[in-house]
Each structure stands twice: as structure tokens, then as C-alpha cells.
Amino acid sequence: MPTGVAIRDAREHLFDAAERVLLRDGPSALSSRAVTTEAGCAKGVLHRHFVDFDAFLAELVLDRVARVEGRAAALRDAAGTGTVADTLTDALTELFGSVAVAIVGLVTSRDEVRARLRRTTPTGVPLLTEATAGIASYLTAERELGRVAAGTDVDTLAPALVGAGHLLFADRTGPPPEADAVRRVVTSVLAGALREPPR
Known part of the structure; x- marks a missing residue:
């Protein structure tokens, strides 16, 4: 230019x-x-x-976090539609099929960026923390609708889903996992919690 x-x-x-x-x-x-x-x-x-390059990178992460938060609101609004397993399969695929895995690598590899992000996200890994909160909110909505069992610990299931999803997509050099592989992880993590017939 x-x-x-x-x-x-x-x-x-x-x-x-x-x-x-x-x-x-x-x-x-x-x-x-x-x-x-x-x-x-x-x-x-x-x-x-931007003040410096680390400030730029921190702002990049926060911008991508805001996008995840927007998707989390749409995910919660999807409660009661489709199947829980399919909705979560799609949500994890969209999350990790985007730049999320690379952003996590950026956050964990740059101490100064991580220190700046601690001002707004004092615990957890930015982006994964917000994705986990979004999935927990969705599972809570599904629990209220009776499609997830009453008493289900969504605050444990949500990070389990995000962590398992991250591992599936972590290899940036290979092809992404098939939807069936993601769905198997989702249904395994949610085993016993779903109150809808399996597909």
C-alpha cells in the first residue's frame, strides 16, 4: 500500500x-x-x-475474545433447538476451527502479552475462559429446559468440553478432526447428563 x-x-x-x-x-x-x-x-x-507491539497483540486477543463472547450469546439463544450434542459439536468446531488455537499459543508463548491480559482476565486462558463460560451458560439453559439432567454440574462439564475440543484441534499442521470425532467427544463428556434421545 x-x-x-x-x-x-x-x-x-x-x-x-x-x-x-x-x-x-x-x-x-x-x-x-x-x-x-x-x-x-x-x-x-x-x-x-498502539503503544508497542505487545499492546497490539493484547488488543488482538481482546478483540477475538469479544467475538467469542458474541458467539456465546448466540449459543445460549440456541437452547432448545436441534440436539444438545449437535449444537455443542458445531460450537466447538466453530471455536477451534477459527483462530482460537493459535491465539492460545500466542497467549502462552508471550509473557508480556499474558501479563497485560491478566488485567482483564485474572485467571484462566483468555478466549478459552470466555468459551467455557459460554458453554456453561448454554448447558444451564438446556438444564432449565429439561434437556440436560437436573443437578448436572455444568461448571465441570463446560471446561471438560473446551479442554477436549482444544486437544482435538491442537495440531495446526494436520487436517481438522471430522465432525463425528468431535461429536463422540461431546457425547462422551455429556454421558449421563443428556435427557434427549441420541441420534
């Missing part, structure tokens, strides 16, 4: 470029030069909007 050409919504443009680098090359490849080269802009554009 030529110098002097305005970028509409430069922050989002830079976030999208960082996401592409992250997905293609992994967290270790992220640098201000890699991001601005991918975005087709000068390094000064990034530094005009």
Missing part, C-alpha cells in the same frame, strides 16, 4: 493481518514487520494506533 493512502479501520486491518500470519506461520512468526508487511502498510501505522 503506498505511503499516504488512508486505511479504513486501520486497527481491524492490522488485526486481520496478524491473524493471517498467526494461522499461517504460528505465534513465533508474529512481529511488527510481519504484520505490517501482511497488511501492506508502513510500520508507523501500527505504532500510531
Whole structure:
């Protein structure tokens, strides 16, 4: 991009470029030069909007966390539709089929980014924490509808589902797991909790 050409919504443009680098090359490849080269802009554009590169990365994570929170609200609204297993299979596939696995790698590999994120997410791993809360909220809604057994400990099942889903999708170099593999994990974790006929 030529110098002097305005970028509409430069922050989002830079976030999208960082996401592409992250997905293609992994967290270790992220640098201000890699991001601005991918975005087709000068390094000064990034530094005009962010104090430093770690601040940029922390804001990237928070932006992607906000997207997960938006999906969590839609997931809760889906309670009572479809089957619980299919809904959760789709939710985990959407979560981990996105940039989530790479974001987790970014958070765990950069101490300064993690320290900045602790200001808003004092415990857990940002993005996974919000995904877990969203799934717990969905399971609570399904429990209220009677499709998940009364007394089910959704605060234990939700992190079990997110952790198992993360492990299924953790290999960024191989093909993603088949939907049936994700569904098997979901139905195994939820064994005994579902009050709807299996498919």
C-alpha cells in the first residue's frame, strides 16, 4: 500500500493481518514487520494506533475474545433447538476451527502479552475462559429446559468440553478432526447428563 493512502479501520486491518500470519506461520512468526508487511502498510501505522507491539497483540486477543463472547450469546439463544450434542459439536468446531488455537499459543508463548491480559482476565486462558463460560451458560439453559439432567454440574462439564475440543484441534499442521470425532467427544463428556434421545 503506498505511503499516504488512508486505511479504513486501520486497527481491524492490522488485526486481520496478524491473524493471517498467526494461522499461517504460528505465534513465533508474529512481529511488527510481519504484520505490517501482511497488511501492506508502513510500520508507523501500527505504532500510531498502539503503544508497542505487545499492546497490539493484547488488543488482538481482546478483540477475538469479544467475538467469542458474541458467539456465546448466540449459543445460549440456541437452547432448545436441534440436539444438545449437535449444537455443542458445531460450537466447538466453530471455536477451534477459527483462530482460537493459535491465539492460545500466542497467549502462552508471550509473557508480556499474558501479563497485560491478566488485567482483564485474572485467571484462566483468555478466549478459552470466555468459551467455557459460554458453554456453561448454554448447558444451564438446556438444564432449565429439561434437556440436560437436573443437578448436572455444568461448571465441570463446560471446561471438560473446551479442554477436549482444544486437544482435538491442537495440531495446526494436520487436517481438522471430522465432525463425528468431535461429536463422540461431546457425547462422551455429556454421558449421563443428556435427557434427549441420541441420534
